[in-house]
Amino acid sequence: MRNPFLRAMSRAWIPVLLRLLMPVLPPPTRAVQRKRRRALWPATVGVDLDRRNIHAGAAR
Known part of the structure; x- marks a missing residue:
């Protein structure tokens, strides 16, 4: 939609x-x-309560 008025109306x-x-x-x-x-x-x-190791799958 190139018309700025129509774009503003649709957002409203x-x-x-x-x-x-x-x-x-x-x-x-x-x-x-x-x-x-x-x-x-x-x-x-x-405080980080997440015990998962986010780097576990990164080792190749």
């Missing part, structure tokens, strides 16, 4: 179409928010 409709196509989800409960926050906390302070 994307959020509207997504809201129409997606089912309405209930807001997360406090327990869900707390669980998500606790799961993401180690990454914010730089």
Whole structure:
């Protein structure tokens, strides 16, 4: 689409179409928010909980 006006108009409709196509989800409960926050906390302070060796398949 070369016309900038049409490109902008199509971008403006994307959020509207997504809201129409997606089912309405209930807001997360406090327990869900707390669980998500606790799961993401180690990454914010730089703690790596992943025990996998990412270099295991690189040796040839």
